Amino acid sequence: MIHYLFNAYIGKNMIEGGLTKVENEGQMGEDFAKEFNVEPSQMKLAGYFEAIGSLFLLASFLGKSFTRIGSLMISSVLGVAIFKHLKAGHGYEGSKNALKFFSLSLLSFIETFKKK
16 A cells, blocks of 8 residues: 555656646747757656656556556656756755655565566
């Protein structure tokens, strides 16, 4: 039960960021593209990946496969985000949130391989 709540926490927090990237409108989209040297279409793709991965984590009560797919999708997006933050010179403080959710997602993925 706790594992599902853990996945729901990750999914809830990540879906908001994914949908923001998908909307990609106005000042946030331009600033993001300039700061991280990312095309708007790439940002939208990352947003879709993040949002869909979040939905898989929210549906993780249906089976381990949902957790694995969702964790891999979110971890791939967050891995690139961590790299981009570090490359942009933001250091640990700039990438702290991405590092936190990357770690949580990775723990969730690893948990699916434990025997009960």
